[in-house]
Amino acid sequence: MKTDPIRLVIADDHVLVRQGIRAFLETHADLSIVGEADDAASATAICAERKPQVALIDMVMPGGGIAAVRDIRAASPGTQVVLLTSFEDAQQILAAVQAGALSCLLKDIDADDLADTVRKAARGEAVLHPRVAGHLMEALRRGSTAPGAALLESLSQREREVLALMAEGMSNQQIADQLGISEKTVKTHVSNVLAKLEVTDRTQAAVYAWKSGLKKPA
Numbered sequence: 001m002k003t004d005p006i007r008l009v010i011a012d013d014h015v016l017v018r019q020g021i022r023a024f025l026e027t028h029a030d031l032s033i034v035g036e037a038d039d040a041a042s043a044t045a046i047c048a049e050r051k052p053q054v055a056l057i058d059m060v061m062p063g064g065g066i067a068a069v070r071d072i073r074a075a076s077p078g079t080q081v082v083l084l085t086s087f088e089d090a091q092q093i094l095a096a097v098q099a100g101a102l103s104c105l106l107k108d109i110d111a112d113d114l115a116d117t118v119r120k121a122a123r124g125e126a127v128l129h130p131r132v133a134g135h136l137m138e139a140l141r142r143g144s145t146a147p148g149a150a151l152l153e154s155l156s157q158r159e160r161e162v163l164a165l166m167a168e169g170m171s172n173q174q175i176a177d178q179l180g181i182s183e184k185t186v187k188t189h190v191s192n193v194l195a196k197l198e199v200t201d202r203t204q205a206a207v208y209a210w211k212s213g214l215k216k217p218a
Contacts, residue, residue, distance in 0.1 A: 003030075005021045005029065005032035005051050005075060006030060006031050006032065006054060006118060006122045007032055007034045007050070007051070007052040007053050007054070007080075008025065008031055008032060008034065008052055008053070008054045008056060009032050009033070009036070009037065009043065009046050009050065009052045009054075009055045009056070009188055010022060010025075010033060010035075010036050010037070010055075010059065011036070011037040011038070011039075011040075011042075011043035011055065011057045011058060011068065011082055011110070011201075012038070012057075012058040012061060012084070013039060013058065013061040013062055014058075014093050014134050015038075016035050019049070021056065021114070022036070024111050024114075025047070025114075025115060025118070028115055031115065031118060031119075032120070034050045035047075035052070036049050037047070037059065037188040038062070039059065039061055039062035039063045040061065040062065040063025040065070040067050040068035040071065041050055041062070041063050042074050043055065043057060043068050043072060044068060044071040044072050045075075046074035047075055047076040047079050048072075048076075051076050051078060051079065052076070052079055053079065053080065053106045053121075053122045054079065054080050054081075054082060054102075054118050054121045054122055055079050055081045055082070056082050056084060056118065057069060057081055057083050057101075058083075058084055058085075058086065059083055059085035059086075059087065059092065059096065060085070060087070061110040065083060065085070065096065066092070066095050066096050068081075068098050068099060068100075069081045069083060069096055069099040069100050069101045070099040071098035072100075073099070073200065077200070078202070080102045080103075080122065080124065081101045081102055081103075081121075081166055082101070082102060082103045082104075082105065082118065082121050082127075083096050083101045083104045083105070084105055084106075084107050084109075085104065085105070085107065085190055086106070086107045090153065092160065093094070093132055094207075097203050097204065097207055098204070098205055098207070100127050100200060100201065101128040101203065102121055102124070102201050102202070102203050102206075103117055103125065103126050103203070104120055104128055104129065104132045105117060105128075105129045105130060105132065106131060107131045108131065113161055115126055122173070123200070124201065124202060125161060125171055126169065126201070126202050126203040126206070128169070128203075131216070132184060136140065142168060143188045143197060147176070150215065152208075152212050154196045155192075155193060155196055155197075155216060158179075159196070160187060160214060161191050162175055162179070162189040162190060162193060163180060163193050163197075163205060163208075163209050163214060164195070164209060164214055165178055165179075165205040166190065166202050166206055166209070167205075167209035171208070172181065172186045172187055172204060173186075186187070190202070192194050193205055
């Protein structure tokens with residue numbers, strides 16, 4: 001059965017960058033660009049109006065990429081945000097994840113990998129560039145406050161196992177294979193984990209696992 005293309009918004013204040021990203025992604029029949037923006041406010045407005053599945057956002061643009069992440073997630077909760085950055089600042093990356101970014105990539109990413117990341121984002125699967133993940137770990141080591149134990153204690157043993165595997169970046173199917181349970185059961189556990197930890201996506205849950213000590217950064 002044919003599925004509808006993934007609806008995507010691109011936000012970057014450099015016209016050539018936007019045009020380049022658009023030109024490549026439009027070669028994929030399963031991806032559809034439904035809007036472009038050059039600042040945080042217009043990106044938020046477009047996402048609020050058109051409800052894309054994915055928003056591809058530049059970290060450094062007028063209004064701020066992190067503010068755009070936060071505002072887009074508030075205006076269109078169903079939109080997953082993929083942040084693109086040229087800078088490897090640990091605290092900025094952590095702030096972006098905490099604001100609601102699902103994935104964070106460096107702008108030197110391979111074009112095919114970018115398209116694949118968009119597809120994964122539409123499925124709610126996080127992708128972190130290896131160097132970005134390293135900087136995120138660094139930020140966590142340098143003293144982010146550990147979250148309260150009460151929320152973690154509310155998880156069942158199985159939910160803790162699922163959370164630990166989520167923190168390793170495993171997909172639902174990979175978790176199912178690892179634990180010997182069905183993918184449908186994993187989806188239920190993931191939903192319960194997100195609700196109990198009071199977070200909105202898998203990346204934030206993974207950060208919680210790292211900060212709480214449930215899953216030690218590599």
